[in-house]
Amino acid sequence: MEGEILSYKSPLYGRRTGSWEVGEMPLHSIKHFYPRPFEEVLMLYAVVGGVPLYLKKFNPNKPFLDNLKAEFFTKGGFLYDEAEFLLRQELREPSNYMLILRAIADGRRKLGEIANETGLDKAAVSRYLATLELLDLVSYELPVLEPPKARKRLYYISDNYMAFLNSYTPTSRL
Template structure:
């Protein structure tokens, strides 16, 4: 929710619930982080309004240049958008992502907010600034934030899983990753893919579900990867399933029998980092 910014984390009270911390830090009048994104933009940029509109568009799910341009009337085409996006990327406010199976000439890019707190603020605080200013903090939480937190965390969970693969995949696979990313096309979207230093490939699905992940998710992942061009000729391929709520007994049996299937749950994601 707050990313890894020490200042933000130091403001959190570990004895408070998530709701209580968000209320105290973001939603209530005078909360220390209530205007943090605006302060950041004003300190770093000119023409803050245009940059803020781009950030809000991305937060609203506009992940390609065409949909962003439709929200920013002053920008007529992708060449006009490019310098703004590049500046936001330099500030680590936006991630520019290319499908790992795309060629260098392909222009298919996706844009995501590169800061978890920014993503939360633009999705939940800014659209509700008027009722929050009127003091309706509990009602905003109850009607506009709490019912949508599961969906919001689904996207964040994919981010966490890719970061785990970059840093710690050697805890569950033979060696560290050489590259980690995503692949997509009109008919498929794979949350996590990559190549290990030994040349093996891996692909993974991330499920922020309240129920255990089953064998059908593994089968769907295998079918999807079979139609993708990324690392098609790899001598070995691993399949990773990331789950918030564990795995069905059937899938666990499959993973015990198949050395190329790995199941990664909260214990692995939240475990202590390996000694260096």
């Protein structure tokens, strides 16, 4: 979205006076969107993180599991195909990115493991991972005793929605 707004073809091109990246809301603020028992608020945060648009889709007058079924697991629910929609907007080859996210969710955390699981070459996977990092969908950890530039990165899905989607929905749906 940022690219579209600030691109050369945009009517707003050259008129930017500043930009502000709005991050996710912290866990303690979610109670304002979803005034339910803390256990349900915590489950909601685990599923969608602190994204206000996603939080608003959960009806506080219904139990969490009813909301989850309606929004996530029912065709036509807002979160049912939101991931595909987002990736198609931002990326040229969303299917490769989804393969990588699914591989990470399935426990493949090293570059070589992800490449083997997806059938993509390591160089391509490395580029895709860099893009997913820029989109704040994937991050990595380094083993404690490794230097910062080490190649022993362990990747994980840092976005709660993408992590839940890729961990708990059938592969055929993606």
